[in-house]
Amino acid sequence: MSRSLPRLLAGAALLASLSIPSAFAAAPAHRVILFVWDGMRPDAISAEDTPNLLALGQGGSYFEDNHSTYPTFTMANASSFATGAFPGPLGFYGNRFWAPGTTGLDAKGQAVEFQAPIFTEDYQVLRDLDAHYKHELLELPTLFAAAQKAGLKTAVIGKSGPAFLQDYHEGGLLLDENTALPLSFAKELQQDGYPLPARTANTYDSRQLSLRDNNDAPTEQGKMLTLKDGVTSDATAGSETTPAASNAWMMKVYLEEVLPKHRPDLSVVWLRNPDTTQHMYGVGSPEFHLALKAQDELLGQLQAKLKALGLDQDTNIIVVSDHGHSNIAGPRDLFPLRQLNDGRVTGVDNDWGYSASGAVRLADALTKGGITAFDGTGCIYAPVMSGLRADGSQLVPSRYDDDGHLCGKPAAYTTPSYKLPETLPKGALVIASNGGTEYLYQPEHDATLVKRAVRFLQSREYIGAIFVAKRYGNIPGTLPAENVHLENAARGPDIILSYAWDADAVVQGFRGTEYASMSNERGEHGSFSPIDVHNTLLAAGPGFRNGFRDTLPSGNVDVAPTIAALMQLQLPRAQGRVLHEALTGALAQPLEAYRVQPSELRPTQAATGLTTQRIDGSTLPASNYSFVLQLKQLESDGKRWTYFDLAKPERH
Numbered sequence: 001m002s003r004s005l006p007r008l009l010a011g012a013a014l015l016a017s018l019s020i021p022s023a024f025a026a027a028p029a030h031r032v033i034l035f036v037w038d039g040m041r042p043d044a045i046s047a048e049d050t051p052n053l054l055a056l057g058q059g060g061s062y063f064e065d066n067h068s069t070y071p072t073f074t075m076a077n078a079s080s081f082a083t084g085a086f087p088g089p090l091g092f093y094g095n096r097f098w099a100p101g102t103t104g105l106d107a108k109g110q111a112v113e114f115q116a117p118i119f120t121e122d123y124q125v126l127r128d129l130d131a132h133y134k135h136e137l138l139e140l141p142t143l144f145a146a147a148q149k150a151g152l153k154t155a156v157i158g159k160s161g162p163a164f165l166q167d168y169h170e171g172g173l174l175l176d177e178n179t180a181l182p183l184s185f186a187k188e189l190q191q192d193g194y195p196l197p198a199r200t201a202n203t204y205d206s207r208q209l210s211l212r213d214n215n216d217a218p219t220e221q222g223k224m225l226t227l228k229d230g231v232t233s234d235a236t237a238g239s240e241t242t243p244a245a246s247n248a249w250m251m252k253v254y255l256e257e258v259l260p261k262h263r264p265d266l267s268v269v270w271l272r273n274p275d276t277t278q279h280m281y282g283v284g285s286p287e288f289h290l291a292l293k294a295q296d297e298l299l300g301q302l303q304a305k306l307k308a309l310g311l312d313q314d315t316n317i318i319v320v321s322d323h324g325h326s327n328i329a330g331p332r333d334l335f336p337l338r339q340l341n342d343g344r345v346t347g348v349d350n351d352w353g354y355s356a357s358g359a360v361r362l363a364d365a366l367t368k369g370g371i372t373a374f375d376g377t378g379c380i381y382a383p384v385m386s387g388l389r390a391d392g393s394q395l396v397p398s399r400y401d402d403d404g405h406l407c408g409k410p411a412a413y414t415t416p417s418y419k420l421p422e423t424l425p426k427g428a429l430v431i432a433s434n435g436g437t438e439y440l441y442q443p444e445h446d447a448t449l450v451k452r453a454v455r456f457l458q459s460r461e462y463i464g465a466i467f468v469a470k471r472y473g474n475i476p477g478t479l480p481a482e483n484v485h486l487e488n489a490a491r492g493p494d495i496i497l498s499y500a501w502d503a504d505a506v507v508q509g510f511r512g513t514e515y516a517s518m519s520n521e522r523g524e525h526g527s528f529s530p531i532d533v534h535n536t537l538l539a540a541g542p543g544f545r546n547g548f549r550d551t552l553p554s555g556n557v558d559v560a561p562t563i564a565a566l567m568q569l570q571l572p573r574a575q576g577r578v579l580h581e582a583l584t585g586a587l588a589q590p591l592e593a594y595r596v597q598p599s600e601l602r603p604t605q606a607a608t609g610l611t612t613q614r615i616d617g618s619t620l621p622a623s624n625y626s627f628v629l630q631l632k633q634l635e636s637d638g639k640r641w642t643y644f645d646l647a648k649p650e651r652h
């Protein structure tokens with residue numbers, strides 16, 4: 001692997017310290033483009049795969065200690081980018097959460113089963129939820145609303161769900177993988193010869209807009225290439241990056257239509273690479289490197305277009321990821337890495353093999369532990385990622401539903417259906433499966449059941465940190481959800497857990513593995529691992545210092561307040577800070593104006609008397625459980641901000 005950006009920048013000299021402004025002074029307004037590389041790890045920046053991104057960071061400001069909002073999901077961080085705030089105060093928990101009582105359709109025009117936890121990467125689902133919450137989907141004001149109120153033009157391009165969330169009140173232009181808004185913009189694209197996302201037809205009445213016969217499907221996503229079992233990802237694939245064509249088309253529309261004709265003051269361009277590719281094939285896979293190159297090419301196109309339009313000197317480009325990304329894998333002593341040959345899992349190769357473990361069906365584990373649980377998902381067949389032992393045997397045997405009475409149709413499965421029944425029984429848990437972190441809801445808020453469930457989770461080695469709603473008080477071995485900005489009495493889950501992780505385990509040359517929700521994919525995020533938490537942030541343009549390496553902790557929650565300051569907008573209820581140390585002119589402050597204090601937080605008492613089990617059912621001698629939350633506190637001018645680095649279990 002090539003030298004990473006942090007190492008390449010290590011020798012860069014800091015600019016001379018600037019004096020602290022006596023008062024907050026307005027800076028000249030410049031155009032801002034926020035370019036989100038979904039799931040981009042900082043250590044994936046290289047001269048080979050991302051030369052444009054590398055050069056941008058070297059020439060501008062690079063934030064070496066940036067933090068994703070926990071849980072490290074796309075939609076949770078999309079809400080932070082939208083508002084500068086955290087999920088609890090916002091009342092928004094994406095990616096998947098439980099909002100029973102909501103009704104409506106999805107982008108396909110199909111009725112949504114809101115009785116089960118709902119996946120929110122869908123503009124129409126977000127519209128439904130906004131209506132359910134009386135048009136306060138996010139309980140704090142957004143950056144886009146502030147910009148539009150000030151008379152600025154806005155545009156959002158990209159990934160379904162997080163793009164729409166930036167402007168969910170629909171005050172500007174939007175093009176995502178499912179639609180184009182408003183109607184006048186959709187018609188403009190058609191008139192200028194562009195096809196529309198195929199599902200745009202579901203957005204409008206046919207009398208308002210109809211797709212042309214040759215419209216095709218410009219944002220259609222390709223299918224994951226699998227092994228010969230038909231379900232497990234083939235991590236050795238290296239033919240074409242799945243989202244690349246869709247991403248390229250959306251960037252083309254932005255560069256050829258939106259940017260030159262509409263000249264938006266504030267843009268968000270949110271594209272799926274490398275995240276979708278990492279999910280499917282894993283970090284470090286051949287497809288992963290193709291995804292990075294494809295994304296970097298689009299950055300180069302953006303820079304070239306700005307220069308051609310004469311906008312390069314008047315535009316601030318901020319490149320950020322919503323989170324890092326880890327490979328899904330269990331411990332190597334139970335599940336060694338494997339070679340993949342000719343579409344099959346073959347011999348052990350702990351040096352350059354691929355994972356064959358790490359997926360957890362929590363509803364299945366709880367049910368077997370005597371706790372009724374549902375996750376809203378039917379039968380799952382995951383013969384490899386649920387675990388292949390050293391001898392090659394499956395941890396979870398494959399079975400077959402001959403008559404469909406379990407799975408709804410005859411099919412192979414490794415875990416049965418845990419769909420919610422029409423009437424949810426009392427004393428049940430509803431699980432919103434989210435990858436590296438799970439949300440557990442107990443509708444009756446039964447404290448005895450919640451404590452029992454927590455104790456079960458603490459006894460499983462594959463569980464990391466556990467947080468509980470404030471209503472349950474001090475449960476041994478837990479911290480209150482409000483300690484990590486996740487408390488919301490009306491909308492929040494009862495239990496929040498991060499799966500266990502190993503930041504030092506290496507797969508395909510990249511550090512970081514974690515347990516995750518059951519699937520056949522190879523990459524995930526969402527956990528409290530430092531690999532998921534520490535993400536990419538860099539910026540360049542007239543508002544940012546040149547050749548600057550920011551050693552202070554920063555976070556995705558700081559992006560919106562910083563953009564607001566650059567554009568002279570008010571965002572008074574944001575919880576993040578303005579990144580003054582990286583800015584120029586009257587907004588600048590020196591690094592010396594800040595003080596960083598590392599700290600740790602633990603539950604007031606540990607859980608004791610446990611029988612601790614590994615995922616294979618074997619026991620460990622540990623009988624006590626607690627965890628540590630490592631953080632940094634940043635202080636300046638009487639204000640304090642907290643950045644969470646990781647949370648990991650402590651078992652004795």
